[in-house]
Amino acid sequence: MTRLAHLWDQSRCIACGACIAACNAANYGSTGRVNKTWGWLASNIKRVELVRGPRPMLFLVQCQHCDNAPCVAVCPTGASYRDVDGLVKIKPELCIGCKYCMVACPYEARWLDEESGLPRKCMGEECLSRVKAGLEPVCVAVCPAGARAFGDLDDPNSAISRRLAQSRYIRLLEGKGTEPKYFVVVGP
Amino acid sequence: MTAFQEIWSPYLIGPFLWLAGIAGMGSVAYVMLARQRVEGYQRLAYALLPAIVLALVFVVADLSRPWNMPGAILSSILGGTFGWVRSWMAVGIALISLGTVLLLFLTLRYIAASSVLVRIVDSTWYGVLLVVVGVLITIYSGFLIAAAPGIPFWNTALIPVLWLLSASVCALALVELLLHHGDVTRQVVRMGVALESAELIAVMALINLALYGGSTAARLSAQALAYGSLAAAFWGGLVGLGVVIPLAIGIVSMKRQSRALTAAAAVLALIGALLLRILVLQAGVFEPIP
Numbered sequence: 001m002t003r004l005a006h007l008w009d010q011s012r013c014i015a016c017g018a019c020i021a022a023c024n025a026a027n028y029g030s031t032g033r034v035n036k037t038w039g040w041l042a043s044n045i046k047r048v049e050l051v052r053g054p055r056p057m058l059f060l061v062q063c064q065h066c067d068n069a070p071c072v073a074v075c076p077t078g079a080s081y082r083d084v085d086g087l088v089k090i091k092p093e094l095c096i097g098c099k100y101c102m103v104a105c106p107y108e109a110r111w112l113d114e115e116s117g118l119p120r121k122c123m124g125e126e127c128l129s130r131v132k133a134g135l136e137p138v139c140v141a142v143c144p145a146g147a148r149a150f151g152d153l154d155d156p157n158s159a160i161s162r163r164l165a166q167s168r169y170i171r172l173l174e175g176k177g178t179e180p181k182y183f184v185v186v187g188p
Numbered sequence: 189m190t191a192f193q194e195i196w197s198p199y200l201i202g203p204f205l206w207l208a209g210i211a212g213m214g215s216v217a218y219v220m221l222a223r224q225r226v227e228g229y230q231r232l233a234y235a236l237l238p239a240i241v242l243a244l245v246f247v248v249a250d251l252s253r254p255w256n257m258p259g260a261i262l263s264s265i266l267g268g269t270f271g272w273v274r275s276w277m278a279v280g281i282a283l284i285s286l287g288t289v290l291l292l293f294l295t296l297r298y299i300a301a302s303s304v305l306v307r308i309v310d311s312t313w314y315g316v317l318l319v320v321v322g323v324l325i326t327i328y329s330g331f332l333i334a335a336a337p338g339i340p341f342w343n344t345a346l347i348p349v350l351w352l353l354s355a356s357v358c359a360l361a362l363v364e365l366l367l368h369h370g371d372v373t374r375q376v377v378r379m380g381v382a383l384e385s386a387e388l389i390a391v392m393a394l395i396n397l398a399l400y401g402g403s404t405a406a407r408l409s410a411q412a413l414a415y416g417s418l419a420a421a422f423w424g425g426l427v428g429l430g431v432v433i434p435l436a437i438g439i440v441s442m443k444r445q446s447r448a449l450t451a452a453a454a455v456l457a458l459i460g461a462l463l464l465r466i467l468v469l470q471a472g473v474f475e476p477i478p
Binding site: 036037048050059061070073074075076077078079081093094095096097098099100102103104105106107108112114116117118119170172173176178 | 193194195196250251252253254256257259260261263264267269270271274275276277278281333335336337338339472474475477478
């Protein structure tokens with residue numbers, strides 16, 4: 001079985017925003033259109049700054065490709081589905097724009113593309129075709145600090161499995177029971 | 189504070205949930221009155237179809253791809269991906285479609301009055317079906333938001349119960365407004381006092397559980413309603429005008445009836461139920477990360 005997943009290494013990230021810009025360029029043609037849902041640019045990666053606590057922290061949040069994805073469970077037509085590769089994807093032809101997936105996602109990982117009416121999320125079309133061709137998603141490919149990894153959790157030799165084996169990591173909002181597959185590395 | 193969720197418009201989905209509840213519990217009230225042959229019960233039938241049709245108009249107005257709806261629903265039913273038992277939205281689409289057809293026949297029964305329609309609509313099984321579908325539509329309108337795990341304030345079993353209570357209050361208000369006479373009003377006022385008391389307790393329970401529960405987002409939502417940016421609308425509009433005043437009028441009316449007062453209480457109760465749904469939707473926030 002294949003279970004594709006993302007890793008973001010918080011301890012290596014230099015907050016340059018290259019992943020965010022690359023997502024915007026590859027998946028949305030570098031559009032300047034505003035993502036009104038997040039008050040952000042058209043990109044599937046959201047920057048969350050944590051100002052509470054002893055020191056400021058940065059989180060990059062995106063679709064967690066949950067094994068137990070609420071967005072898939074609530075979708076009335078099956079437009080949101082979990083594919084055999086473990087990624088959560090959208091079939092635009094089945095989407096009625098009810099936005100139930102958007103309110104069901106605890107990570108607020110989807111945003112509304114006002115042009116098409118579609119809820120957008122990681123991964124965009126370009127990244128999906130790259131993955132299909134055996135390449136890395138653009139956010140992983142462009143990261144100058146090597147803070148990102150992508151691959152099959154069920155393959156012990158994949159880049160992500162090797163990184164996870166030697167790192168301390170957390171998963172966001174684990175208590176929600178969504179079984180997220182977005183791993184945040186917090187240290188060696 | 190985390191921004192309120194701006195995904196579902198409270199001013200479109202709120203009225204949708206309210207009208208679905210009115211149509212749902214109104215159907216139950218219609219069947220009960222029809223069985224007792226209460227004078228003028230037919231008037232209720234004319235109010236229910238517009239309620240469910242308007243509910244549909246509001247919910248479709250909030251869709252971002254309405255043009256894709258017929259094809260997508262048909263394709264998903266034929267393709268076996270429609271969420272009959274998985275998604276409350278899918279359950280609602282099925283229930284509201286069925287409810288609309290049932291209420292259409294009910295209205296036609298009084299407009300066209302063909303003997304076939306009269307036999308079907310006046311039959312016991314049709315009444316039972318109307319009651320079951322009406323209750324299910326009301327409960328569904330609660331589960332629709334309660335089953336959205338992204339917004340912890342909504343994600344509670346209290347919401348469907350509160351929606352059922354509040355929609356029952358709306359159905360009674362509709363009866364008060366449309367059929368004001370003697371015995372019925374006395375019964376309706378007594379039931380109204382009981383249901384409004386229960387609604388008030390349920391609203392307070394919703395706020396209290398969220399204020400003292402474990403979820404940060406639910407606490408932020410409850411704070412916004414109890415003493416934050418939505419407090420004036422919550423205490424003044426929903427609790428004061430929408431529940432406490434109709435309740436007080438109901439208690440007074442149990443001793444001495446006044447048509448103007450009971451009508452005012454009914455209108456306020458209807459407004460209160462609408463405000464309840466709009467405010468609960470508006471107060472929703474996502475859990476902060478991490």
